[in-house]
Amino acid sequence: MTALGKLFRTTTFKLTLVYLTVFALFAAFLLGYFALNTRRLVTEQITDTVDAEITGLSEQYRQGGIRRLVLVIEGRSRRPGSSLYLVTTFQGEALAGNIGSLAPGVLDKPGWTETAYRRQEETEGAEHHALVRVFQLPGGFRLLVGRDLEERERLYHIIVSAGRWSVAIVIVLGLAGGLFVTRRVLRRVDAMTDTSRTIMAGDLSGRLPIAGTGDEIDRLALNLNIMLERIEALMHGLKEVSDNIAHDLKTPLTRLRNRCEQALRGDHNDIEYRAALEQTIEESDRLISTFDALLMIARAESGQARDNMTELDAAELAHSIGELYEPLADEKGIVLAVEAEQPVPLKGNRELISQALANLVDNAIKYSEPAAKPDGAVEEGAAPSDIVIRAESDGSKVLLTVADRGPGIPEADRVRAIERFVRLERSRSLPGSGLGLSLAAAVARLHGGELTLSDNNPGLKSIIALPRDGPLEMRHDSAAHDQPRDQQPSPADGAGQPIVAG
Amino acid sequence: MRLLIVEDDHDAADYLVKALREVGHVADVAHDGEEGLSLGLDGDYDVLIVDRMLPRRDGLSLIGALRAKKIETPVLILSALGQVDDRIKGLRAGGDDYLPKPYSFSELLARVEVLSRRRGGRAEETVYRVADLELDRLSHNVMRGGSEIMLQPREFRLLEYLMKHAGQVVTRTMLLENVWDYHFDPQTNVIDVHISRLRSKIDKGYAQPLLHTVRGAGYMIRDGAR
Numbered sequence: 059m060t061a062l063g064k065l066f067r068t069t070t071f072k073l074t075l076v077y078l079t080v081f082a083l084f085a086a087f088l089l090g091y092f093a094l095n096t097r098r099l100v101t102e103q104i105t106d107t108v109d110a111e112i113t114g115l116s117e118q119y120r121q122g123g124i125r126r127l128v129l130v131i132e133g134r135s136r137r138p139g140s141s142l143y144l145v146t147t148f149q150g151e152a153l154a155g156n157i158g159s160l161a162p163g164v165l166d167k168p169g170w171t172e173t174a175y176r177r178q179e180e181t182e183g184a185e186h187h188a189l190v191r192v193f194q195l196p197g198g199f200r201l202l203v204g205r206d207l208e209e210r211e212r213l214y215h216i217i218v219s220a221g222r223w224s225v226a227i228v229i230v231l232g233l234a235g236g237l238f239v240t241r242r243v244l245r246r247v248d249a250m251t252d253t254s255r256t257i258m259a260g261d262l263s264g265r266l267p268i269a270g271t272g273d274e275i276d277r278l279a280l281n282l283n284i285m286l287e288r289i290e291a292l293m294h295g296l297k298e299v300s301d302n303i304a305h306d307l308k309t310p311l312t313r314l315r316n317r318c319e320q321a322l323r324g325d326h327n328d329i330e331y332r333a334a335l336e337q338t339i340e341e342s343d344r345l346i347s348t349f350d351a352l353l354m355i356a357r358a359e360s361g362q363a364r365d366n367m368t369e370l371d372a373a374e375l376a377h378s379i380g381e382l383y384e385p386l387a388d389e390k391g392i393v394l395a396v397e398a399e400q401p402v403p404l405k406g407n408r409e410l411i412s413q414a415l416a417n418l419v420d421n422a423i424k425y426s427e428p429a430a431k432p433d434g435a436v437e438e439g440a441a442p443s444d445i446v447i448r449a450e451s452d453g454s455k456v457l458l459t460v461a462d463r464g465p466g467i468p469e470a471d472r473v474r475a476i477e478r479f480v481r482l483e484r485s486r487s488l489p490g491s492g493l494g495l496s497l498a499a500a501v502a503r504l505h506g507g508e509l510t511l512s513d514n515n516p517g518l519k520s521i522i523a524l525p526r527d528g529p530l531e532m533r534h535d536s537a538a539h540d541q542p543r544d545q546q547p548s549p550a551d552g553a554g555q556p557i558v559a560g
Numbered sequence: 561m562r563l564l565i566v567e568d569d570h571d572a573a574d575y576l577v578k579a580l581r582e583v584g585h586v587a588d589v590a591h592d593g594e595e596g597l598s599l600g601l602d603g604d605y606d607v608l609i610v611d612r613m614l615p616r617r618d619g620l621s622l623i624g625a626l627r628a629k630k631i632e633t634p635v636l637i638l639s640a641l642g643q644v645d646d647r648i649k650g651l652r653a654g655g656d657d658y659l660p661k662p663y664s665f666s667e668l669l670a671r672v673e674v675l676s677r678r679r680g681g682r683a684e685e686t687v688y689r690v691a692d693l694e695l696d697r698l699s700h701n702v703m704r705g706g707s708e709i710m711l712q713p714r715e716f717r718l719l720e721y722l723m724k725h726a727g728q729v730v731t732r733t734m735l736l737e738n739v740w741d742y743h744f745d746p747q748t749n750v751i752d753v754h755i756s757r758l759r760s761k762i763d764k765g766y767a768q769p770l771l772h773t774v775r776g777a778g779y780m781i782r783d784g785a786r
Binding site: 339342343346347350351353354357365366378381382383385386388389407409410412413416417420423424494 | 642643644645648660662664714740742743744745746747748750753754756757
């Protein structure tokens with residue numbers, strides 16, 4: 059396809075052509091109408107003048123006979139820019155007037171005629187055109203009065219040629235403008251096409267160019283870029299998941315296999331076989347729960363769980379989770395408290411938010427030391443809670459906080475802690491899939507919120523901040539694009555860097 | 561107990577039949593949805609165990625067809641689709657319980673036994689009794705041997721569920737689902753701690769323990785003297 063051919067084939071150019079045709083036709087029609095009307099108006103003026111003159115002249119004739127008429131006509135004929143006059147006898151012999159020659163037969167037809175003529179003083183050269191009226195006077199004389207049509211024709215031609223020119227200019231400028239606009243649009247579309255080709259070829263980091271004009275192409279590109287970002291994040295997530303599955307699922311699988319092999323090797327008694335089998339089942343149960351957690355994260359991240367969002371009370375939810383874990387904390391000698399007095403309305407998936415909160419509380423208990431610290435540090439105040447679960451409203455957000463007095467997570471490790479499978483070194487010996495924080499982060503993201511880890515001085519403070527009315531995209535699907543994401547108020551808590559995992 | 565297993569994987573079905581026979585139950589097997597439907601319509605089964613993804617007719621449609629014909633046999637759905645929304649879909653389709661694969665046999669057995677006794681169970685009774693332990697569902701009073709036991713609301717519901725299924729094994733997952741209404745894995749065994757708290761309230765100081773741990777399966781309340 060040649061460059062020009064491509065240009066002509068674009069929608070923009072075709073639209074230009076359609077508009078151009080419509081405009082040209084419209085202009086031609088308008089000017090044509092104007093020209094014809096002008097001509098009609100001039101003709102009307104001529105006939106009115108001629109009629110008035112004939113009335114006047116026939117009055118003169120009635121009062122003073124042919125002699126007086128001839129005198130009047132000779133007088134009028136000599137005035138510059140005069141009308142055309144001719145008075146003849148019945149036989150056609152001219153008595154007075156300023157017409158030299160006439161097209162033959164004009165005088166025989168009473169009424170209006172358009173005819174060619176020459177003035178008396180002209181003998182050669184082009185004939186003029188005139189609109190004349192022949193009037194039969196009583197007594198056999200004929201009176202002809204007319205006006206030259208040159209003026210009318212000149213006006214008509216001026217308008218017509220102006221019309222031609224303007225239509226021609228409309229077409230030329232329209233085509234030029236159309237080509238210019240088309241080329242501009244085509245250039246941007248070409249750029250988008252090129253980018254999408256590189257993206258299709260596998261380079262997901264490419265983004266469509268934004269001209270910054272905020273027009274519809276920019277908006278389209280902007281939205282496509284957001285889509286690309288999401289796809290890239292998903293692809294990245296997928297790659298990460300497969301890498302992590304390879305790493306963290308294969309390790310326990312290897313352990314499982316080794317154990318089976320070891321059981322088969324050599325002679326063992328029934329009790330030893332039973333023990334080996336029981337360990338195998340335990341190991342496989344752990345694998346299953348890891349796998350479940352992974353599936354859940356994948357599902358939360360792909361947004362599939364959005365259909366099950368209902369109105370719930372975050373405070374009730376916090377109390378419920380607190381109540382579930384309180385005996386466990388108590389058994390470890392840890393005080394667990396729930397601070398959520400007021401109902402905190404929230405739209406979300408009860409099961410998922412509960413699980414996210416449960417994971418945070420589970421972690422907090424896992425890493426907390428009993429109140430009596432080995433180094434003898436004395437807590438201030440009377441029996442402070444080691445772990446606090448808090449549910450509160452913060453503007454349009456709902457904050458679910460789990461704060462502990464454990465060792466916390468060094469600031470440098472906080473981003474990594476949310477990533478899938480990451481278990482910071484010292485936690486390797488504790489049970490768990492290492493997916494608790496990443497699951498909580500995925501749940502927060504599913505609801506359009508985020509998980510933040512910060513310092514509790516000492517200890518770790520995990521905050522799940524969720525928009526009260528559910529994810530933005532679910533609230534008003536169409537308007538969501540017009541609202542920049544960064545307009546959401548950010549949590550007032552400045553203690554930690556918000557970590558948006560992904 | 562007579563059971564029907566609708567499962568297209570022959571190995572899995574054979575394993576289930578064998579394992580159920582070992583604990584004294586009889587099980588028929590259907591290998592696709594249509595066969596399962598005709599057997600389910602004819603046979604008099606106590607519980608149906610239905611896989612979700614089946615050839616010829618999927619599990620949910622099979623359950624729907626049975627329910628449409630007013631066959632109210634309890635159904636336990638087995639499925640590899642184990643997320644919360646899958647579960648909701650399964651229960652809405654007419655299933656009575658939902659067990660994600662892979663499952664442990666003890667979990668399956670406990671659930672099947674609970675389901676089989678659902679019909680004509682003790683749901684309508686207002687007072688549950690096990691030996692000298694008494695739970696009044698209306699007044700929320702719990703008495704043992706004539707003295708009142710004070711329980712937290714959640715402990716009461718835990719005991720209520722255990723006593724409703726007295727003599728049956730109740731797994732940790734079943735407790736989490738029915739007493740707390742959570743369907744996720746809480747990682748640490750929080751249920752055990754709740755049980756030991758409850759046990760200290762109802763069994764401590766009495767010669768006859770009622771709340772038993774069933775190794776590898778779960779818990780059971782039963783009259784040990786019987």
